[in-house]
Amino acid sequence: MKSAAILVTSALAATASFAQDRSDWPGSFTVATASQGGTYFAYGSGWANLVADELGLSGGAEITGGPGQNMALVHTGEAAFGMTTMGPAAEAVAGESPIAPGLQMTNACAMFPMYQTPFSVTALTSSGISSIADIPAGARIGFGPAGSTSDTYFPRMMETLGVDFERRNGSWTDLGGQLQDGLIDVIAFAAGVPVPAVSQLEVQTDVNIIEFTEEEQATILEAFPVSEFAITADTYTTLEADARSVSMWNFAIANCDLPASMVNAVVDVIMSDNERMVNIHRAAASTVPENWDKNAGVLPWHPGAAQWFIDNAGAEIPEDQIHAQ
Structure with missing residues (x-):
């Protein structure tokens, strides 16, 4: 096993409890x-x-x-x-x-x-979707990779808010491309902000970053293990004010x-x-x-x-x- 020639000073001084023996690393x-x-x-x-x-x-x-x-x-x-x-x-x-x-x-x-991972919703401005209530019945929503935090919780949140949708999965990059190409209608992100895929979309097209209403936020807070969160206006160029959200x-x-x-x-x-x-x-x-x-x-x-x-x-x-x- 190769040992590092130099350990970063802070690691050397971390605690007296753990000596510098790396033989079992x-x-x-x-x-x-x-x-x-x-x-x-x-x-x-x-x-x-x-x-x-x-x-x-x-x-x-x-x-x-x-x-x-x-x-x-x-x-x-x-x-x-x-x-x-x-x-x-x-x-x-x-x-x-x-x-x-x-x-x-x-x-x-x-x-x-x-x-914290905020839960946020993004749609193309051209779709006319600017709120959760605007999402049409049967909308194709991308929830991220199968089994991810977003895929586990966001569909349940949408159902709790009364949204009728078709579920789509994929990487955030792929879903961003599908949104831009009109293959899906909405992306429901659960990811630390700024989400790289959203930042990329902003460069290429006009998007709406959709916040929860106070009532929608309260409903989700009551039903899921999440906390209040605000996506600050300086997170994305699209935002003109803080966006109400929840996070984990x-x-x-x-x-x-x-x-x-x-x-x-x-x-x-x-x-x-x-x-x-x-x-x-x-x-x-x-x-x-x-x-x-x-x-x-x-x-x-x-x-x-x-x-x-x-x-x-x-x-x-x-x-x-x-x-x-």
């Missing part, structure tokens, strides 16, 4: 992300490359079906790291994931908070069997320099130590990650919420 790693054109892929590729560079490891991102599949890949060890949304994560831990019904994915551990938190995850010293060093690389992360993706403005509590007991903490937040963020993580290695 894997020589390479994979970060399970999602489809190209979405925030997960852009964000995940960025932090995978950052960690690989700083820790002298071979690593990179893998295109996947999103949070549900990522839980399975990390649980089984097929991917060392991944990213998930707390709704699909809770279902996976309980053995209720549509990816593998009955399998309790308890070997995927919380590593660090990422950002995302966490990076690690296979629970990975060495504590390795996960501690990875977390230190990510959490010790937020400006570097924001340069990867603007959504990383929320990737800060004080958001450690957004896990809220959904996932067991990896001991290496838990130690970092205890030492550096004053986190009070109960011992029974830390995975025992």
